[in-house]
Amino acid sequence: MAKKFTTIEEMENDTKILKVKAGEVGIDTWQDRAEQQKNHCQFGEKGICCRNCSMGPCRITPKSPKGICGATAHTIAGRNYLQFAAGGAAAHSDHGREICYTLAETRPDGIYKVKDEAKCISVAKEFGVETEGRDIYDIAHDLAMQGLNEYGKPFGFQTFINRATEERRNKWMELGIAPRAVDHEVTESMHMCHMGVQADPKSFVKQAMRVGLADGWGGSMMGTEFSDIIFGTPSPIETEANLGVLSQDMVNIVVHGHDPSVSEAVAVIAETPEMVAKAKAVGAKGINIVGLCCTSNEVTMRHGIPMVGNFLQQENAILTGAVELIVVDVQCVFPAIGPLSKCFHTKFISTSPKAKIPDSEFILVEPKNAEEAATTIVNTAIENFVNRDASKVFIPEHKEKAKVGYSCEAIIGELDGVTNSFVDEPGTYKPLIECIKAGVLRGAVGIVGCNNPKVRADYSHIGIIKELIKNDIIVVTTGCSAQAAAKAGLMDPEAKELCGDGLKRVCDLVGIPPVLHMGSCVDISRILKLTHTVAKEWGIDVTQLPVVGCAPEWMSQKAVAIANYVVASGLDTYLGIEPQVKGSDEIMHLITDGSREMVGAGYIIEMDPDKLVTAMVDGIEAKRTALNI
Ligand code: SF4
Ligand code: MSK
Numbered sequence: 001m002a003k004k005f006t007t008i009e010e011m012e013n014d015t016k017i018l019k020v021k022a023g024e025v026g027i028d029t030w031q032d033r034a035e036q037q038k039n040h041c042q043f044g045e046k047g048i049c050c051r052n053c054s055m056g057p058c059r060i061t062p063k064s065p066k067g068i069c070g071a072t073a074h075t076i077a078g079r080n081y082l083q084f085a086a087g088g089a090a091a092h093s094d095h096g097r098e099i100c101y102t103l104a105e106t107r108p109d110g111i112y113k114v115k116d117e118a119k120c121i122s123v124a125k126e127f128g129v130e131t132e133g134r135d136i137y138d139i140a141h142d143l144a145m146q147g148l149n150e151y152g153k154p155f156g157f158q159t160f161i162n163r164a165t166e167e168r169r170n171k172w173m174e175l176g177i178a179p180r181a182v183d184h185e186v187t188e189s190m191h192m193c194h195m196g197v198q199a200d201p202k203s204f205v206k207q208a209m210r211v212g213l214a215d216g217w218g219g220s221m222m223g224t225e226f227s228d229i230i231f232g233t234p235s236p237i238e239t240e241a242n243l244g245v246l247s248q249d250m251v252n253i254v255v256h257g258h259d260p261s262v263s264e265a266v267a268v269i270a271e272t273p274e275m276v277a278k279a280k281a282v283g284a285k286g287i288n289i290v291g292l293c294c295t296s297n298e299v300t301m302r303h304g305i306p307m308v309g310n311f312l313q314q315e316n317a318i319l320t321g322a323v324e325l326i327v328v329d330v331q332c333v334f335p336a337i338g339p340l341s342k343c344f345h346t347k348f349i350s351t352s353p354k355a356k357i358p359d360s361e362f363i364l365v366e367p368k369n370a371e372e373a374a375t376t377i378v379n380t381a382i383e384n385f386v387n388r389d390a391s392k393v394f395i396p397e398h399k400e401k402a403k404v405g406y407s408c409e410a411i412i413g414e415l416d417g418v419t420n421s422f423v424d425e426p427g428t429y430k431p432l433i434e435c436i437k438a439g440v441l442r443g444a445v446g447i448v449g450c451n452n453p454k455v456r457a458d459y460s461h462i463g464i465i466k467e468l469i470k471n472d473i474i475v476v477t478t479g480c481s482a483q484a485a486a487k488a489g490l491m492d493p494e495a496k497e498l499c500g501d502g503l504k505r506v507c508d509l510v511g512i513p514p515v516l517h518m519g520s521c522v523d524i525s526r527i528l529k530l531t532h533t534v535a536k537e538w539g540i541d542v543t544q545l546p547v548v549g550c551a552p553e554w555m556s557q558k559a560v561a562i563a564n565y566v567v568a569s570g571l572d573t574y575l576g577i578e579p580q581v582k583g584s585d586e587i588m589h590l591i592t593d594g595s596r597e598m599v600g601a602g603y604i605i606e607m608d609p610d611k612l613v614t615a616m617v618d619g620i621e622a623k624r625t626a627l628n629i
Pocket of ligand 2: 258293294310311331332448449450451478479480481520521555556558559
């Protein structure tokens with residue numbers, strides 16, 4: 001019998017029921033607050049409000065076309081845009097820095113170990129760390145120091161740019177946007193944005209690319225690779241997604257945020273027989289860890305821990321009344337979780353000094369105390385199980401099966417399994433390239449990014465992905481987009497039934513779903529590595545690949561940093577939410593056609609998801625025509 005996939009309407013109906021529950025306990029949710037925030041300030045929307053000094057704030061109107069200092073709409077919008085990108089690069093890269101510190105604390109008998117020794121050695125070699133005849137932990141600790149050095153080294157560029165194609169590196173050098181130390185790029189961006197410094201629109205856009213590249217090929221890539229070394233490089237694994245993964249009769253713990261160090265420790269401790277026995281002693285059947293946002297992506301890729309939801313589902317998870325404890329690290333955590341958790345028995349624990357949240361209990365989790373802190377957290381959840389109020393519990397039944405864990409290494413591993421059918425070159429993407437050349441696959445799209453209340457939650461992600469796979473375009477995805485796809489069943493290998501004939505054949509042969517989960521937001525660095533390796537193996541520039549990026553529902557500063565590094569890395573990026581620069585036609589030109597002139601790729605901005613996906617398919621077909629394939 002043909003599989004029935006969860007529809008967006010079914011998900012919205014679950015949300016509606018949970019929203020009624022919110023009303024019953026007297027708490028607001030994002031839907032209420034989005035309504036209250038309407039209509040957004042147009043100066044902010046257009047990027048032409050400046051409050052970079054106390055002579056202002058200055059706002060640009062036809063009657064007041066310049067700020068008090070003389071800054072034009074182009075300077076102000078460019079400055080705001082660069083600040084946005086720098087904020088995103090800072091957040092991602094600081095996450096990567098924390099992972100370096102975790103790597104520095106790995107021990108054979110500790111909670112953080114070196115799980116992927118081969119990757120530790122190969123990455124260490126890239127960083128010039130001596131590996132011959134040395135203990136793996138000595139190598140890992142030296143690598144951690146080299147990684148930390150990438151943040152503040154006085155000279156040179158990010159080490160990982162050596163993974164990019166020569167053409168891209170030359171382009172970055174020629175334009176003066178090759179990424180130096182991560183902290184240097186963030187600081188210089190903020191300096192440029194200070195009152196009375198940079199005023200040239202093009203320079204803001206170029207620096208936004210540079211700080212983005214420091215994120216993508218620096219902080220984020222270290223976050224990904226070093227996490228793989230510590231927690232294991234993901235390989236295909238089965239899991240489930242959506243609110244139905246919460247359990248009626250187990251202790252439910254939600255992990256939320258981005259840095260996997262906390263969630264990994266919690267997952268390891270929760271699996272111990274002592275903890276399981278404790279949970280049983282309080283009447284539960286066991287411990288059920290589930291994830292939200294990118295922390296979820298990290299632990300699902302490595303342990304198959306179910307995904308309870310994405311960004312706009314964080315309140316829904318608590319509203320089920322079935323969550324004993326939610327533990328958060330950094331980024332994308334609504335402060336609203338504080339008052340909301342108080343309406344239920346849910347314990348809310350924050351763990352990073354960078355993200356203390358009112359109405360949460362703060363338990364510091366650092367590499368040195370992670371085991372002890374995670375034990376306290378899991379114990380707190382177990383003890384709280386008896387406080388669950390059955391009359392307040394509603395767990396929607398919807399959940400979908402998903403096959404996740406497609407790191408670059410895993411994709412190559414899957415291709416190797418069928419190399420003889422295509423081309424006998426194991427350890428390469430050659431079979432994939434041959435499929436694209438032959439037209440069995442028309443191309444690939446990397447769909448990433450958040451939810452945004454400005455558009456229907458998950459609607460664009462799911463609709464666009466369905467249309468792409470129908471057109472034989474394979475999808476790789478990360479972040480909240482990955483979770484939207486998983487909730488809709490698009491990561492179930494059965495989703496091949498929704499594909500065109502070519503992609504369906506590939507899914508059958510390789511044994512993959514048509515939508516590949518590549519991880520969290522920092523793991524977009526995996527997509528950089530994949531596309532640049534494919535371009536090298538194909539022998540063409542990245543800009544020529546029938547491959548594009550898409551962020552249909554983005555909202556965060558991190559998304560702008562990502563969009564900048566994806567474009568500067570040579571891939572057109574399709575945005576379903578407008579960047580806040582509309583008040584300056586110069587900046588708007590520079591991030592679209594202007595950037596195409598500079599780096600061979602740019603943004604395509606379209607709020608209508610149907611038109612956005614049509615533009616994407618046309619864009620891919622145009623690249624195919626240009627390649628004569
Ligand atoms: Fe106004 Fe210029 Fe100050 Fe901005 S920097 S607030 S435009 S005076
Ligand atoms: S969690 S940055 S809402 S993708 Fe990475 Fe999701 Fe966007 Fe946060």
